[in-house]
Amino acid sequence: MQAPPRWLRGLLLAPGLLALAVTFLLPLVWLGRISVLPRSGDGVTLPGFTLQAYQHVLGDSFYWWVLWKTVWLGLLTACLAVPMAFPIALFLARSTTRWRGVLAALAIAPLLTSTVIRTYGWMVILGRHGMINDMLLWSGMLAMPVRLDNGTLATVIALTEILMPYAIISILSNLGRLDTEIEQAAALLGATPVQVFRRVILPLVLPGLMTAALLVFVLAVSSLVTPQLMGGGRVFVLATEIFNETTLTLNWQVAGALSILLLLLFGGVISVYQRILQRMEERF
Amino acid sequence: MNRALGLLCWRGLIIALYAFLLAPLVVVLVVSFDTRPYLRFPPEHLSLGSYAAVLHNTAFLHAGLLSLLVGAAAAGVSLAVGTGAALALGRKVFPGRSVIQALLFSPMVVPHIVLAVGLMMTLQPLGLLDTLSGLIIAHVGITMPYVVRIVLSGLKGLDPACEEAARLHGATPWQTFWRVTVPALRATLVAAGLIAFLFSFDEAVIVLFIAGHRATTLPLAIYHYIQFRTDPQVAALSVLVVLASMIPVVVIERGIDIRRALAG
Numbered sequence: 001m002q003a004p005p006r007w008l009r010g011l012l013l014a015p016g017l018l019a020l021a022v023t024f025l026l027p028l029v030w031l032g033r034i035s036v037l038p039r040s041g042d043g044v045t046l047p048g049f050t051l052q053a054y055q056h057v058l059g060d061s062f063y064w065w066v067l068w069k070t071v072w073l074g075l076l077t078a079c080l081a082v083p084m085a086f087p088i089a090l091f092l093a094r095s096t097t098r099w100r101g102v103l104a105a106l107a108i109a110p111l112l113t114s115t116v117i118r119t120y121g122w123m124v125i126l127g128r129h130g131m132i133n134d135m136l137l138w139s140g141m142l143a144m145p146v147r148l149d150n151g152t153l154a155t156v157i158a159l160t161e162i163l164m165p166y167a168i169i170s171i172l173s174n175l176g177r178l179d180t181e182i183e184q185a186a187a188l189l190g191a192t193p194v195q196v197f198r199r200v201i202l203p204l205v206l207p208g209l210m211t212a213a214l215l216v217f218v219l220a221v222s223s224l225v226t227p228q229l230m231g232g233g234r235v236f237v238l239a240t241e242i243f244n245e246t247t248l249t250l251n252w253q254v255a256g257a258l259s260i261l262l263l264l265l266f267g268g269v270i271s272v273y274q275r276i277l278q279r280m281e282e283r284f
Numbered sequence: 285m286n287r288a289l290g291l292l293c294w295r296g297l298i299i300a301l302y303a304f305l306l307a308p309l310v311v312v313l314v315v316s317f318d319t320r321p322y323l324r325f326p327p328e329h330l331s332l333g334s335y336a337a338v339l340h341n342t343a344f345l346h347a348g349l350l351s352l353l354v355g356a357a358a359a360g361v362s363l364a365v366g367t368g369a370a371l372a373l374g375r376k377v378f379p380g381r382s383v384i385q386a387l388l389f390s391p392m393v394v395p396h397i398v399l400a401v402g403l404m405m406t407l408q409p410l411g412l413l414d415t416l417s418g419l420i421i422a423h424v425g426i427t428m429p430y431v432v433r434i435v436l437s438g439l440k441g442l443d444p445a446c447e448e449a450a451r452l453h454g455a456t457p458w459q460t461f462w463r464v465t466v467p468a469l470r471a472t473l474v475a476a477g478l479i480a481f482l483f484s485f486d487e488a489v490i491v492l493f494i495a496g497h498r499a500t501t502l503p504l505a506i507y508h509y510i511q512f513r514t515d516p517q518v519a520a521l522s523v524l525v526v527l528a529s530m531i532p533v534v535v536i537e538r539g540i541d542i543r544r545a546l547a548g
Binding site for chain 1: 507
């Protein structure tokens with residue numbers, strides 16, 4: 001396409017920028033504004049400016065515990081999903097079978113099916129009358145069915161599976177840099193397979209793995225549906241707290257403050273990640 | 285010998301990982317043929333009763349129609365508006381271009397839950413909570429960045445020589461756009477529209493905040509349902525939704541590299 005003239009460029013951009021302003025910028029600004037509005041004792045929002053909601057959140061050890069739980073859930077999910085996604089990505093990048101296309105589609109298709117449905121699948125598997133319980137009962141390892149479907153463990157298992165396709169895509173798009181000839185060269189020069197993996201493959205794919213880990217962490221930390229359904233009201237993370245404050249407690253100031261806190265957590269993690277990536281590129 | 289063993293382990297690992305990845309979908313598929321009103325795995329008798337029940341469940345049907353409507357409207361608006369923006373950003377470097385591009389991409393890096401709270405607080409005073417227009421506004425916001433990115437990457441693969449040739453042969457810019465640029469981008473535009481539709485169709489976090497009992501989309505209807513009941517009916521519905529989502533995926537795969545479109 002030829003570059004459009006300046007007036008046309010403006011005309012083409014205007015609707016997009018307007019849509020962005022209405023659907024994205026305005027809500028975020030409004031969220032920030034609500035979070036600093038005073039609130040009367042009976043829950044009515046008043047005009048003015050106050051940091052009460054932030055003081056309330058930062059001064060309450062419960063919210064610090066929730067923040068810690070959130071980060072922990074994100075880290076655990078990332079530490080599980082990335083190592084599990086890596087073999088599949090490596091396999092898809094290397095495999096020469098004619099099923100490769102189908103297998104790639106199978107690895108990515110879950111991404112395009114609703115999180116609600118996949119969480120439901122895990123409820124069936126981990127539920128009181130689910131597969132795992134039935135198997136344990138049948139094998140005699142359990143006398144009574146146990147609740148596997150409510151709690152942090154179930155949430156982490158489901159989130160790991162739900163976020164794995166993102167990690168697979170992210171690792172795959174970085175594996176392109178890994179040329180088989182480099183490995184063959186290393187092997188020819190006498191490196192053992194373990195050495196090839198540690199000294200050649202790993203340094204080359206590490207940035208890709210880091211990106212995948214960041215992606216999974218960020219998505220896990222902001223997920224709501226899975227902790228809400230799998231957690232059975234017993235998993236407290238920032239997302240579920242935000243949901244409760246907006247829909248049950250109706251304290252929009254606190255919900256706004258928690259949302260801003262989550263955004264700051266995001267920004268912090270992403271900037272730390274960029275630092276680490278920069279250091280790594282200097283080293284290798 | 286050692287090598288064969290290694291290969292066997294590797295294959296086993298891949299199969300195990302695939303089993304984990306596909307487990308919930310497979311389980312949902314099997315359960316959907318169950319006859320009992322509560323969940324057990326594996327089922328004793330197989331039937332299509334749950335599917336018949338879904339097709340007679342007006343709540344699900346209404347939610348499904350609303351999801352289709354919201355998805356189509358959001359995808360249409362995103363495609364029109366996002367393609368325009370991508371065309372403006374496409375070829376020439378101009379002052380402020382990278383800033384505008386970063387701004388247009390920024391909804392992709394903001395967690396949906398934060399956006400959901402903001403949208404709820406913005407739509408509430410406007411009286412747009414739990415309405416069709418509110419849902420469309422919200423879904424345009426989350427789908428437009430993907431349209432811009434996909435169309436931009438499609439534009440990069442376009443040879444400017446074709447358009448120049450059309451211009452040299454006397455086509456007006458308007459004619460060139462409709463007769464050369466758009467047909468060349470057709471696969472990209474179809475893919476962008478379908479991805480926008482799918483993202484809107486599967487969106488579950490934002491609707492939890494801005495929709496209620498009047499404007500209920502399918503993911504929200506399923507969410508409400510499985511909070512209290514987990515009978516096979518919802519499994520049958522899930523299977524239908526997954527199958528319906530597969531159709532656009534196949535169409536997209538033919539047009540563009542879906543992995544690239546999503547991973548950027």
